[in-house]
Amino acid sequence: MADNGTAGTLDVAWAIDWLRRSAAVVAENRVALIELDRAIGDGDHGENLDRGFTAILAKLDEELPATPGAAFKLAALTLMSKVGGAAGPLYGTAFLRAGTAVGDAAVLDSALLVAALTAARDGVVARGKAELGDKTMIDAWTPAVDAAAAAADMGGAAGGPFAGAGGPGGAADGGAGSGSDGAFGADVGGPAAVLAAAAEAAEAGAAATDPLIAHKGRASYLGERAIGHRDPGAASSALILRAAADAAAAASPAASEAGA
Amino acid sequence: MSVGLVIVSHSSQLAAGVVELAAQMARDVVLVPAGGTDDGGIGTSLEKVMSALGEADGGDGVVVLTDLGSAVMTAESALEFMGNPGNVVLADAPLVEGAVAAAVAAQSGAALAVVRKAAETALNLHGAAAGATGGAAASMEGGQSGGAPGGAVAGVAAAGGREAMGGGPGPGTAGGGAVGARSAAGSAPGPGGAAPDGAVTAVLTLINPLGLHARPAAILAGALGAMDVDIAINGADAQSVFLLMALGAGKGTKLNVTATGPDAQHAVDLVRSEVENGFGEL
Numbered sequence: 001m002a003d004n005g006t007a008g009t010l011d012v013a014w015a016i017d018w019l020r021r022s023a024a025v026v027a028e029n030r031v032a033l034i035e036l037d038r039a040i041g042d043g044d045h046g047e048n049l050d051r052g053f054t055a056i057l058a059k060l061d062e063e064l065p066a067t068p069g070a071a072f073k074l075a076a077l078t079l080m081s082k083v084g085g086a087a088g089p090l091y092g093t094a095f096l097r098a099g100t101a102v103g104d105a106a107v108l109d110s111a112l113l114v115a116a117l118t119a120a121r122d123g124v125v126a127r128g129k130a131e132l133g134d135k136t137m138i139d140a141w142t143p144a145v146d147a148a149a150a151a152a153d154m155g156g157a158a159g160g161p162f163a164g165a166g167g168p169g170g171a172a173d174g175g176a177g178s179g180s181d182g183a184f185g186a187d188v189g190g191p192a193a194v195l196a197a198a199a200e201a202a203e204a205g206a207a208a209t210d211p212l213i214a215h216k217g218r219a220s221y222l223g224e225r226a227i228g229h230r231d232p233g234a235a236s237s238a239l240i241l242r243a244a245a246d247a248a249a250a251a252s253p254a255a256s257e258a259g260a
Numbered sequence: 261m262s263v264g265l266v267i268v269s270h271s272s273q274l275a276a277g278v279v280e281l282a283a284q285m286a287r288d289v290v291l292v293p294a295g296g297t298d299d300g301g302i303g304t305s306l307e308k309v310m311s312a313l314g315e316a317d318g319g320d321g322v323v324v325l326t327d328l329g330s331a332v333m334t335a336e337s338a339l340e341f342m343g344n345p346g347n348v349v350l351a352d353a354p355l356v357e358g359a360v361a362a363a364v365a366a367q368s369g370a371a372l373a374v375v376r377k378a379a380e381t382a383l384n385l386h387g388a389a390a391g392a393t394g395g396a397a398a399s400m401e402g403g404q405s406g407g408a409p410g411g412a413v414a415g416v417a418a419a420g421g422r423e424a425m426g427g428g429p430g431p432g433t434a435g436g437g438a439v440g441a442r443s444a445a446g447s448a449p450g451p452g453g454a455a456p457d458g459a460v461t462a463v464l465t466l467i468n469p470l471g472l473h474a475r476p477a478a479i480l481a482g483a484l485g486a487m488d489v490d491i492a493i494n495g496a497d498a499q500s501v502f503l504l505m506a507l508g509a510g511k512g513t514k515l516n517v518t519a520t521g522p523d524a525q526h527a528v529d530l531v532r533s534e535v536e537n538g539f540g541e542l
Contacts, residue, residue, distance in 0.1 A: 048303070076341075077306065077307075077341070080305075080306035080334065080337050080338075080341070081298060081305050081306045081307040081308075082297070082298060082305075083303070084297040084301060084302070084303025084304065084305070085303055085330055086329060086330035086333060088303070088304075088306070088330070088333075088334065088337075089306070089330060089333035089334045089336070089337040090333065092306065092337055093333075093337055093340065096337070096340065096341065127333050127336060127337065128333070217329075
């Protein structure tokens, strides 16, 4: 049932593609993230994240995980070990909690995806003790989670009885079902659309950190001088969530329009 | 065996240095540094922390001490990765003082919770020591015993220290004063007597030659740490090895003991027994 078409399917291939795309986009934005961090932090965010995601690529060259959850846990362990700064345990915890949330599922449906994103965000909150509006990663993640949940709900309404039956049940069946049955037009409520909504909200959330005063991390020492600068963690969060959406769009011809 | 310690720092040299320092006071305790990133840079590494945790655990548990913010996060992440085992705990403590205090406690054979508490109360040392030397041992600033019992403690201890003054203003203090004065007058072997609010108190005199040095302090803190009690000796939290040592109480020093909580009587009896037996050193 897992190979019931690849349209919008969030399987392990998607998870690996997400990690690889994240590594690419972090490397591409390494200098930009360093400059954001230099303005209000200690200037190591881009370098640290790049080191972490480069290490993930090396790990993926050694062994390919078998499930999305295993891929998330590989990312968690690697980021926590290699990043060095606060981003390591924060992103590491996000991936760790996401991995725990999806368990052994071979494919994530929208409900499981939202659960994973929520668990990831909750992990960042628990680890960093930051709240919405503190000018941190949370300011990208919380809007993303809210948008993802809303997008998934639209699918639940549009999907009718099938989605109602599949939602609370198994993960793999729901994911494959929404891909094959519900894929009319732009995959409304499907995982690719959910990720696209999350990425868009994360980008808006990151941009909305510009006028904020920081209440966590080194930027909090700056007081009003942090105003006018984007939080580097929120910026990298938006990049990484966009990579997830792009990976889903690439795996799904039907959803690529929604993601573009 | 004893409780092991893991020192997590952004700097490998700092972690190694803290281990070196603490080891001077705790030769039998397993102290493992986990400093720096995997490639030797400044930062913390989950892998280093996890392998240090494995190395430090000899069966009695591990207390983890950390330096700055993300070291705490890495240590927390390591525990989460391991499924939050009950025998590994983080201490919210200053790195150097906490490590030394925890190492001393671990060396004495104290249990996991007591070792952690030793670390977490290490910084209060300054307040407690200053209070003691200033003659205001009644101050509860050094202890964690909480607000409500604290008032009674202050009253009793003050009365014990200045017995001629008798009771102070207010009914609570007057009661405490009576107890303190009676004990100080030499009736220590009797029941400590209960202050109006239920506190159990005693005034005892140290008779062993070295007084409340490291070993006796560890005996008391180790035993009291396992009890459900808030107990102070001359204003210092008696469940903390470090705070007891910091009293600098030598032979002949009077100890004002005040305890509240379910095990209060048991705790005060234990202190009395140890003090009167000279901690087995006579």
